[in-house]
Structure formats: structure tokens, C-alpha cells
Amino acid sequence: MDKEWMSKNRLSHEYEVGVESFLKFAMRNATDPNEIACPCSRCGNLKLKDVDTIRAHLCCNGIDLTYHKWIWHGERSTIDNSMNYSDQVGRDEQKTFAEDPFDMVHAAYDSYAENPNQFHKLLEDAEKPLFPGCTKFTKLSALVKLYNLKSKYSWSDKSFTDLLSLFGEMLPDDNELPSSLYDAKKSLCSLGMNYVKIHACPNDCILYRKEYEGFFNCPICRMSRWKLGKNSTINEGVPAKVLWYFPPIPRFQRLFRNKEICKELTWHADKRISDGHLRHPADAPAWKVVDHKWPDFAAEPRNLRLALSADGINPHRLMSSAYSCWPVVMITYNLPPWLCMKRNFMMLTLLISGPKQPGNDIDVYLAPLIDDLKKLWDIGVEAYDACQEESFSLRAVLLWTINDFPAYGNLSGCVVKGYHACPVCGEETCSTRLKHSRKMSYTGHRRFLPPSHPYRRQKKAFNGNQELNPAPKPLTGHEILDRVERINYRPGKVSGKCQMQHGDKISCWKKKFIFFELEYLKHLHVRHVLDVMHIEKNVCESLVGTLLDIPGKSKDGVAARLDLVEMNLRTDLAPKMGDKRNFLPASCYTLSKAEKR
Known part of the structure; x- marks a missing residue:
């Protein structure tokens, strides 16, 4: 069936004809014409409407442009509905769900791998001058700057559309600036700037994906998937909590399609000065461990070395922790040091909505990203090198995470407060509870001095005793994995507490963190680092x-x-x-x- 009408202007004749053909197709496959999933950009196939209402929604809101396969309307066979949903929000009917919520996003980029010219055409359109003779802005750069201002100053969608319309009237008639927010989003999404919204349990127990895709209640805490309104009524179709996932694989592929960026991605192998000085992560032992342990990975300089950073922010600009939103950012270390930490190359991969911070349950939200990282390590993905004009298998490795100390504890599963708060010392931490200051004091620093250091034998200047004990040795990745394997951790918050069960009493570890699903992590010397x-x-x-x-x-x-x-x-x-x-x-x-x- 022809679907080109989906990207046409909603006022055009082609769009109207396409809507009518879609409705006829949906009617042929519908069991009840008054209960058809509405595919408009607002309903997103989550609400059931009659044909007339769907026609009005498609004309007013437009169709969801990511809805390429009409699985809700009979285009493909349904999933085996042998599961019983009789206990799900009072619903007995069985519904059809996509097998993989990322299929639609990945399919769009698969076409680029098969036909590299398709992406170049989109890129040429984005790099057009804003108007003939303009040298400062392209269509894409102007749009990105305006969109950043919209986010910075919290402009509404309507005000942003009016602003684009006003700028269009001020510029020459043949300008390339989109005339509405809808057209602007189409331009950004066509270049792969897309995201996936994954529903989450309000208590951080699960994500509604994979085996939980069709559930309407959390199987752990029994909380509803949908938001509760007044009088505890369920607003069906409005998720209680959402994870925003920005797949990194398409963006990694897109980096290699730019000739200038493609050259910089091999800087660590071609232009880096190797004189023994530490100027770049490529000079660090952690980088060399990967080269020594997996020489086939190191043989391809285009393979990516990554870092991950996560921390809570308050999006409402208040010095308060009443609302905490957690972004997860990916950093590419293949670039030279003056580029790898620039804003243009720091990729937002996850946005965990609030108001409560995920805490130790952040592993639940990291699962989609870990799946992509495992794919990038195990089998790789096909990418096109614009410099050498060839396709190659792109792989990636996660070197470490970068966090502050509380987030360090959430990601590593290590205790960061109390009597065993030192990740290095563990149960040998020298700690004292101060009665008057009402806080913990961590001493024993002299253990890390050389054995012959004079401070070790001084008494009066310190705690009145000599320090002759050796420094504790940090645990290796294999030793940590052996300890946390015995912990039975169940994610989720019930009555504001994390449900956690220990097979053995291990006071300085809380859980087996999800990064251990990456088989190479236990071999790395450094897994988590603190930000400067x-x-x-x-x-x-x-x-x-x-x-x-x-x-x-x-x-x-x-x-x-x-x-x-x-x-x-x-x-x-x-x-x-x-x-x-x-x-x-x-x-x-x-x-x-x-x-x-």
C-alpha cells in the first residue's frame, strides 16, 4: 500500500486521499468500527475511536510519522495472544503489540546502510543556505538554534509555530525555514534525530517492553500502567511514567557519514603523539588493557571507545530536590581531546523522567542501552565510512562511567554512606560516628603512604597511635562479580523502600549492577570514575x-x-x-x- 501521503502536507489533496484509503483499510480489518486505534500524532494508537473521530484527528494532528508498519490495523499478523490479561485494568479483550518497540526506528536507518545516497540527499537538503546568498546559517543550523531557544526559555508549541511563521515572513520568499513546529520536527526526524518513548512502572519495577509489552499493570507491585486522575480514576492511554530513549547506534553510523568527523574519529590512531605523557584516554592503562585483551577489536581504529555519565537535574531551575530528572549521556573518546567533551559530540541516550529519582533502580532504565551496547560489542553494526567510501562492521566498548559519589553508588551497586562507604577499603574502612558533628568521619589515610613515611610513626599529630597496617588492595572485576553474584536484588519501590534480599550478608554491596551483562567489564581495571x-x-x-x-x-x-x-x-x-x-x-x-x- 502506498504510504507516501503520510509525509505530505495535511492540506494537500494527496493527504486527504491517503487518509480515506487508510480508513478503508482499517475498516476492512476492524472487528468493531467504533473501536479502532487512532494513529494520529497525539493518540499514538493508544486510544480507540470511531472512524469519523479518527478522520478529524488525522486532519488536525497529522498521522504519527514513525508508524510505518500498520500493525494495529491488520497489516501484519498478531503476536500469540495466549497470555491472559483478565486482571489488567478490567480488560478482557486481547490486543496486538509490536514485538520490538525499536523496530520502527532501526528500520529507518537500515535503509541508509543499503542506500548511502539516501542519507546524503537528506544532508544536502539540511545544509542548504537559509535563503539565497545567506552565509551564516543553513536550514538545519537555523532550525537547531531556534529549537534550543525553545527548550531554554520553555516556549509553548503554539508560540514557536507563530515565531517560525513570523521569521518566514521577514526572510526572502524562497527561504528554507519551516513554517511550523510540525514541519520542523519532520526535518529533524528525517535526519535520524528520533527517540522512543517506553512506558515505565511508577515504582521503577519494570519497563513495559519485551515480555511486559502488553501488560496494563505492573506484575511486581500491581500499580497501573496509566496515570491516575481525579478520584483515582485511570486515564487510559496516558502513561504514568515514561523513559525517553534516544538510540545511539544510528547516531554512531551518522558520525561516519560526515567526512570531517570521520577523519577525527581515527585521531587516536593516526595523529596522537605517543611519548609516554598522559594527554588523552588513549594514553591510559585502561585503553591499553582493551588493546591487549582483544587485539581484533584494537586492529580496527574506527571501533569506538565510550564513556557514560548520569546524574540528576532539576529541570525547573529551582534549588530543590522536589523533582529529579536523570539524563544519561554518552561520550566518544575516539575524538581528539578538544572535541570529545564538546556539546556537539556528547550524545543524550536516556532521559529518565521524575519526579522521584530512580536511585538503585536505575538499572531498569539502562536495560535498552545495555542491549545496544551488547550488540555493538558482540556482532557490531554495518556503517558506511565516507572517507574511505566503504562499509565496515562498527563495534564499541564502554570503558567506564563518570558520576558524582551518590550516583557512583547507584550505578556500581556499592555502598557510599555509613560505616563501609569507601569503595576501595570496603569492610576495612576506618570510620567513626561523630557525636557532636552528627556525621561520619573516615580516617586511616596514613595506610596509603609509603611504609617508610615519617607520618606513619607520628602519634600526637593524628589519632594517638602509629599506623603500621598496609593499604587495602582494590578488588578486581572478577572478585567484585564473585561477591555480587550472591546478592538477590529485586528492583522497585514499595512504600518508598527498595526491596533487596541478600544470599549472604555483604555489607558494602547492594546489588549486581547491570553493566556486568557486558562480558568485557570484569576484565577492565577501572569501571567507574568520579567527575572532577x-x-x-x-x-x-x-x-x-x-x-x-x-x-x-x-x-x-x-x-x-x-x-x-x-x-x-x-x-x-x-x-x-x-x-x-x-x-x-x-x-x-x-x-x-x-x-x-
Whole structure:
């Protein structure tokens, strides 16, 4: 059946004829003409309507452009409906679902691999000057800048359409700027800037994909898939929580279709200076482990080395944790150091909606990405090299994740607070609960000094004892995997708590994190790293504030001195309590002997 009408203007005669042919096709395969899935861009085949309503929706909203295979209307055979859904939101009827929610996205890019000229035609259209003689903006660059402003200043869809219409009137008549938000989205989606919305359980138990695709209630917590309205009524068709997934494989393929970017993707092998200095991750031992362990992977310099970063943000610009949205960003290390961390090459792959942060259940949301990473490692994908004008099998490896310390714990499954908060020391962490400061104190740093270091034998300056114990050795990936294999972890939040069961009592591990599904991860020396920004701000700011005695920034206060008294350490620094003011004796790091308040 001809489907070219789907991309036509909704006011054109071709679109009207196409709508009528689609409705006739749907009527022939419908069991009830009053209950047909509406394929408009708003309903998305989630709501059942009559023919007249669907015709109105298709004219007003337009058809969902990703709906290439009309599986909801009888174009392909249904999935085996042997499952019983009688307990699903009071529904007894059986419905047809796509076997893989990513089929439609991946199919669009498969056509590019078969016909590389198709993508180049789209690229040529995007790189047209905004109007004849324009040298500053192309059609795509102007559209992207405007769309970024829309997101930055929270413009509504209607205001953005009016703005595009106004700009179109200001520019010359033969300009290339889209006249509406609908046309702008068509231009972006045609270049592969697409996403997949996956419904999620509100308690972070499951994603409604694969074996759960047809469920209307979570099989773990029994919560409804749909959003609850007033009086606890179910708004059928409106998901309670959504994961936005931006498949990285098509974007990796698209990088190699640009000749300039394609050259930079082999910079680490062709132009990098190898003189023993650490300038790039390619100079690090973690990169060399991959080269040594898997020489067939290292033999192809176009294979990608990746990092993943995740953290919570507040999209409403408030210094509050009432709403937490988690983006997951992919970084490509094949590029030179002045490009790999630029915004243009940092790929958003997941957007986990709020309002509650996923916490330890973030593995549930990472599952689609892990599936793509396994595919990129095990079999690879076909990509077209624009520089060498040839197709090749593209593979990729995830080197590590980059996070702050709380997110480190969520991704690695390691405890990051309490008595065993050190990921290196584990159960050998030297920790003390401070009574007056009401926080944990982690000591034992002298264990990491050389055995002959003079600080190891000093007593008075530290805790009154010599430190002769050796430094603990970090666990290898195989040792960590052996420990977490014995943990039986069940994702999901019930009454605000994570349900977790341990086969053995392992105090410093919470779960087996999903990255261990990547078979190469246990061989890597480094799996998770802390970002520099938090270390600079939090640690260095506290050190400088304490050394310079900056009011409000120093950690040397009355509570800290009282804790020293409680531990019977440095009694000469005990605070002198007065009726109106408290005085603290000068510390050994100060330049003045005067007492401070």
C-alpha cells in the first residue's frame, strides 16, 4: 500500500486521499468500527475511536510519522495472544503489540546502510543556505538554534509555530525555514534525530517492553500502567511514567557519514603523539588493557571507545530536590581531546523522567542501552565510512562511567554512606560516628603512604597511635562479580523502600549492577570514575575554607573540637566555653596564636 501521503502536507489533496484509503483499510480489518486505534500524532494508537473521530484527528494532528508498519490495523499478523490479561485494568479483550518497540526506528536507518545516497540527499537538503546568498546559517543550523531557544526559555508549541511563521515572513520568499513546529520536527526526524518513548512502572519495577509489552499493570507491585486522575480514576492511554530513549547506534553510523568527523574519529590512531605523557584516554592503562585483551577489536581504529555519565537535574531551575530528572549521556573518546567533551559530540541516550529519582533502580532504565551496547560489542553494526567510501562492521566498548559519589553508588551497586562507604577499603574502612558533628568521619589515610613515611610513626599529630597496617588492595572485576553474584536484588519501590534480599550478608554491596551483562567489564581495571567538578568544588572548597578560616566555609568549629574531646585527642584544642561567647584555641595550621571565636 502506498504510504507516501503520510509525509505530505495535511492540506494537500494527496493527504486527504491517503487518509480515506487508510480508513478503508482499517475498516476492512476492524472487528468493531467504533473501536479502532487512532494513529494520529497525539493518540499514538493508544486510544480507540470511531472512524469519523479518527478522520478529524488525522486532519488536525497529522498521522504519527514513525508508524510505518500498520500493525494495529491488520497489516501484519498478531503476536500469540495466549497470555491472559483478565486482571489488567478490567480488560478482557486481547490486543496486538509490536514485538520490538525499536523496530520502527532501526528500520529507518537500515535503509541508509543499503542506500548511502539516501542519507546524503537528506544532508544536502539540511545544509542548504537559509535563503539565497545567506552565509551564516543553513536550514538545519537555523532550525537547531531556534529549537534550543525553545527548550531554554520553555516556549509553548503554539508560540514557536507563530515565531517560525513570523521569521518566514521577514526572510526572502524562497527561504528554507519551516513554517511550523510540525514541519520542523519532520526535518529533524528525517535526519535520524528520533527517540522512543517506553512506558515505565511508577515504582521503577519494570519497563513495559519485551515480555511486559502488553501488560496494563505492573506484575511486581500491581500499580497501573496509566496515570491516575481525579478520584483515582485511570486515564487510559496516558502513561504514568515514561523513559525517553534516544538510540545511539544510528547516531554512531551518522558520525561516519560526515567526512570531517570521520577523519577525527581515527585521531587516536593516526595523529596522537605517543611519548609516554598522559594527554588523552588513549594514553591510559585502561585503553591499553582493551588493546591487549582483544587485539581484533584494537586492529580496527574506527571501533569506538565510550564513556557514560548520569546524574540528576532539576529541570525547573529551582534549588530543590522536589523533582529529579536523570539524563544519561554518552561520550566518544575516539575524538581528539578538544572535541570529545564538546556539546556537539556528547550524545543524550536516556532521559529518565521524575519526579522521584530512580536511585538503585536505575538499572531498569539502562536495560535498552545495555542491549545496544551488547550488540555493538558482540556482532557490531554495518556503517558506511565516507572517507574511505566503504562499509565496515562498527563495534564499541564502554570503558567506564563518570558520576558524582551518590550516583557512583547507584550505578556500581556499592555502598557510599555509613560505616563501609569507601569503595576501595570496603569492610576495612576506618570510620567513626561523630557525636557532636552528627556525621561520619573516615580516617586511616596514613595506610596509603609509603611504609617508610615519617607520618606513619607520628602519634600526637593524628589519632594517638602509629599506623603500621598496609593499604587495602582494590578488588578486581572478577572478585567484585564473585561477591555480587550472591546478592538477590529485586528492583522497585514499595512504600518508598527498595526491596533487596541478600544470599549472604555483604555489607558494602547492594546489588549486581547491570553493566556486568557486558562480558568485557570484569576484565577492565577501572569501571567507574568520579567527575572532577564535584571533587574540585566540594573537597577543595572545604580544604581552602578550613585552612583560611573562611566564615561559613571552615569545617573547624565548636562541634569538631568537642568531638576531639570526646575521642580524647588533642585536648589542648578543646573549646573554652563562655557565658556569651565560645573561644577556640588556634589550630596548628594557623599563622596566628590568637584565639578565635
